[in-house]
Amino acid sequence: MPLISGTQRNRGRPRPSSPSSSSSHAQPKRRATRLPDYEPPSYPLDNVSRRELAELSNNVDTRKYEEQLKQSITLLTNNVRDINDRYVKKRHELEKFRKRQRAQSEDDGENPETRQRGRAEEEAVMRLREAVPALTAECESAVRNVIDLRVELEDGRKAIQDTVRKAELERANAVEEDQEGGDNGATDEDDDLIMRNTQHGILGPLRILKNEREKAAADYATRSLEERYAVDNDYIGFKRLWWDAVHSVDGKPLPDASRWFTRNSAGGDDSGDDEEEDLVIAEEHISIYCPLSMVVMEExxxxxxxxxxxxxxxxxxxxxxxxxxxxxxxxxxxxxxxxxxxxxxxxxxxxxxxxxxxxxxxxxxxGEDEDGVDxxxxxxxxxxxxxxxxxxxxxxxxxxxxxxxxxxxxx
Ligand SMILES: [Zn+2]
Known part of the structure; x- marks a missing residue:
């Protein structure tokens, strides 16, 4: 059964303000290099096109891209671990150096060479104290960007699937309308589609895809930082390793995810914590033995x-x-x-x-009796x-x- 044209479908409805397709065809030919503007299709996709669209949606291969996103997060995570480890180690070394320096000056008086080296060590630590938090914040922001890209990819996949579904629906509605003899038989959904594109009555797959993607992006934009990242396993892994590097000495346990984004977007610095909150954090007890095999866990x-x-x-x-x-x-x-x-x-x-x-x-x-940490x-x-x-x-x-x-x- 032939489908009725867009012009017929719109009979009795207000005419669109733009010139109809027939008058635009009558215009003098423009320069050959210029492509005509995109025009939405006048008919729903036929069986072959819809099948091809469905195949396309099933065959989008993004594995390589996903691997690269994953790899980016791993590199950023390891980078944050390494720079914070280095800063903590440098501070530790400086402290040890100062102890030796104090002991030495008590014995032999102050040595100008040692004093100079002490100043150089201090300056190195000061530089790291400036650079490490800034670099860490930069990496944290980059990790969130990569997670955003992954969400965009996932939403894009869903948008293509929805496009296939809605293209089917446009076709079904058009057929139904045709069978029932025009506008009078239009369903609410069909009406909605026609209202959004009065000239042709259908949106076409490109427009549908664009709408779906915009809808998903708008939805993501309304979510809080906690909703976006605190549930993401890669972000959690990043956060745990970062925290462990910063707190490897004091052993302070990672706060609950609900507190990660409350004080500052970086969240790794505990300088904002007040004393009261400090007190309620439970001590962390870990066992280094595997509960199954009773050996020290190597993996x-x-x-x-x-x-x-x-x-x-x-x-x-x-x-x-x-x-x-x-x-x-x-x-x-x-x-x-x-x-x-x-x-x-x-x-x-x-x-x-x-x-x-x-x-x-x-x-x-x-010896067992000595203080364990210096x-x-x-x-x-x-x-x-x-x-x-x-x-x-x-x-x-x-x-x-x-x-x-x-x-x-x-x-
Ligand atoms: Zn368990």
């Missing part, structure tokens, strides 16, 4: 469902032996159901385990009560992590 593998960590080979073997590769979490007291796909390589846990082991080795060299919260500012407390917390955390000498055989 900590954490469940995103319940946050419990195991050594990767042990938990993977355990889950593979279960029916359907799904099981209740083997951590005592946890009833969550887990499978291998819920797990991720836990870089932060690995760092904590390595620090605990290094601390144990150091204590082994210096790094202060800030080496360049007068020592505050808060810094003192952070130091105590750091010591306590390390004490919690201290290995039991009787279990040395298990390592």
């Amino acid at each position: 900590p593998y954490t469940s995103s469902v319940c946050k419990h960590t195991f050594n990767k080979p042990a938990i993977v073997q355990f889950l593979r032996s279960q029916p359907g590769h799904v099981a209740q979490c083997p951590q005592t007291g946890c009833s969550k159901e887990i499978s291998v796909k819920d797990f991720y390589d836990d870089q932060v846990m690995l760092r904590k385990i390595k620090r605990a082991q290094a601390e144990k080795e150091r204590q082994g060299e210096e 790094i202060e919260d800030s080496t360049l500012q007068p020592r505050s009560i808060k810094a003192e407390r952070a130091r105590e917390r750091g010591n306590q955390l390390l004490a919690n992590l201290k290995l039991d000498p009787e279990e040395d055989d298990a390592i």
